[in-house]
Amino acid sequence: MSTPRGADSADSVGxxxxxxxxxxxxxxxxxxxxxxxxxxxxxxxxxxxxxLAVRMRPRTLDEVLGQSHLLSDNSPLRRLVEGxxxxxxxxxxxxxxxxxxxASLVAADSDRHFVSLSALSAGVKDVRAVIDSARTRxxxxxxxxxxxxxxxxxxxxxxxALLAAVENGIVLLVAATTENPHFSIISPLLSRxxxxxxxxxxxxxxxxxxxxxxxxxxxxxGRLGLDEDARDDIVRLAGGDARRSLTxxxxxxxxxxxxxxxxxxxxxSLDAAPVRxxxxxxxxxxxxxxxxxxxxxxxVDAALHYLARMLVAGxxxxxxxxxxxxxxxxxxxxxxxxxxQAATAASHVVEKVxxxxxxxxxxxxxxxxxxxxKSNGVIKAINEAMGDxxxxxxxxxxxVLRDGHYKGAKGLGHGVGYKYPHDYAPxxxxxxxxxxxxxxxxxxxxxxxxxxxxxxxxxAKLRAIVRxxxx
Numbered sequence: 001m002s003t004p005r006g007a008d009s010a011d012s013v014g015x016x017x018x019x020x021x022x023x024x025x026x027x028x029x030x031x032x033x034x035x036x037x038x039x040x041x042x043x044x045x046x047x048x049x050x051x052l053a054v055r056m057r058p059r060t061l062d063e064v065l066g067q068s069h070l071l072s073d074n075s076p077l078r079r080l081v082e083g084x085x086x087x088x089x090x091x092x093x094x095x096x097x098x099x100x101x102x103a104s105l106v107a108a109d110s111d112r113h114f115v116s117l118s119a120l121s122a123g124v125k126d127v128r129a130v131i132d133s134a135r136t137r138x139x140x141x142x143x144x145x146x147x148x149x150x151x152x153x154x155x156x157x158x159x160x161a162l163l164a165a166v167e168n169g170i171v172l173l174v175a176a177t178t179e180n181p182h183f184s185i186i187s188p189l190l191s192r193x194x195x196x197x198x199x200x201x202x203x204x205x206x207x208x209x210x211x212x213x214x215x216x217x218x219x220x221x222g223r224l225g226l227d228e229d230a231r232d233d234i235v236r237l238a239g240g241d242a243r244r245s246l247t248x249x250x251x252x253x254x255x256x257x258x259x260x261x262x263x264x265x266x267x268x269s270l271d272a273a274p275v276r277x278x279x280x281x282x283x284x285x286x287x288x289x290x291x292x293x294x295x296x297x298x299x300v301d302a303a304l305h306y307l308a309r310m311l312v313a314g315x316x317x318x319x320x321x322x323x324x325x326x327x328x329x330x331x332x333x334x335x336x337x338x339x340x341q342a343a344t345a346a347s348h349v350v351e352k353v354x355x356x357x358x359x360x361x362x363x364x365x366x367x368x369x370x371x372x373x374k375s376n377g378v379i380k381a382i383n384e385a386m387g388d389x390x391x392x393x394x395x396x397x398x399x400v401l402r403d404g405h406y407k408g409a410k411g412l413g414h415g416v417g418y419k420y421p422h423d424y425a426p427x428x429x430x431x432x433x434x435x436x437x438x439x440x441x442x443x444x445x446x447x448x449x450x451x452x453x454x455x456x457x458x459x460a461k462l463r464a465i466v467r468x469x470x471x
Contacts, residue, residue, distance in 0.1 A: 093198030096241030152184035200240025225260030333378030373450030395435025
């Protein structure tokens with residue numbers, strides 16, 4: 001990458017500051033020394049030795065692909081890039097969707113000072129140094145834009161240090177994150193910023209990125225062609241990530257032996273497609289949710305896809321096993337009582353065997369649960385029972401059920417008259433079990449699915465017997 005304007009030259013040890021001349025504003029303090037250089041301006045010269053993805057970074061908003069929903073004529077993002085915006089902005093989206101590109105376009109605006117921090121290396125001291133410099137710079141009439149990459153990695157105290165400066169307009173914050181900001185950024189900072197969610201690029205947009213790189217002089221300059229099958233493979237492997245599509249294209253171009261890049265060139269230049277999955281972010285929650293909902297929906301193939309996605313991405317198999325055990329009771333329950341046994345057995349295999357072999361047991365349990373008859377009768381029953389308890393519908397334990405083994409219990413009537421069910425022919429006898437306030441209250445309602453079809457008849461008979469008593 002070329003040296004950012006306003007940064008030190010080759011070593012680039014400080015924050016870089018962008019202005020029209022490429023030098024720091026007169027009278028403004030120098031940047032803090034600890035933070036590293038970050039995003040270069042889109043107006044910087046392109047280093048011909050830089051990776052293809054860097055060389056092909058859009059220089060104007062018109063070159064940005066796949067984010068038209070954010071770039072309408074008067075959108076906050078366009079106003080900010082064009083120097084007309086005054087709102088702090090959080091750019092949220094998957095890798096390769098243009099967050100860094102948009103920051104570089106903001107940096108290209110000549111009327112503002114641009115400072116970049118990386119959350120990987122900057123601390124509270126660095127944040128405060130930037131704010132102090134920005135305050136001085138503002139007194140000289142120049143606004144400071146502070147770009148923070150991977151802002152989700154900032155601690156709460158680091159994010160707190162930004163609040164007053166953002167609220168008072170000392171800095172205009174542009175932050176980038178691959179994680180859902182509602183999970184990773186403190187609420188006061190969220191409330192002071194606009195959130196722009198960038199989407200993964202569609203197949204047409206990725207194809208356009210590839211074709212532009214093939215023909216543009218910054219890219220391959222028309223020196224190679226691209227077979228249709230090869231293009232389709234790159235689009236598929238990119239997974240909506242423009243940067244990855246260009247990385248694959250560059251590797252395939254290096255492997256090409258003819259005048260055109262072939263599907264074989266693409267295949268030989270790759271090891272494996274990456275899996276977009278963050279164990280601490282919203283992808284973790286989204287994929288887990290899709291996994292459980294696919295099992296609940298009895299789509300065994302989709303469930304196996306999401307299981308594979310979690311395991312390939314390095315998800316803890318113990319977490320998967322725990323979710324299966326919960327699901328076995330929550331969404332299957334008594335419709336197939338063996339589902340919980342299967343999930344528990346898989347969890348045991350995970351603990352005793354581990355990866356990669358335990359993936360087989362997890363897959364077996366997933367298939368069992370996805371193909372099992374479904375019922376939410378168990379979770380509905382316990383939730384309704386707990387709801388009554390929490391609402392104060394408790395009452396007294398009937399005296400006949402109270403402990404009668406201690407001295408004086410019989411004098412209190414505790415346990416007196418209790419009927420031992422095994423003394424009766426069917427093993428069931430009419431007797432009051434719930435408190436008076438809950439007589440006749442039904443919590444468990446069997447469905448007609450699987451084993452519960454039999455239970456529905458049996459539960460009705462049992463209730464008829466046990467509730468037949470004289471109070």
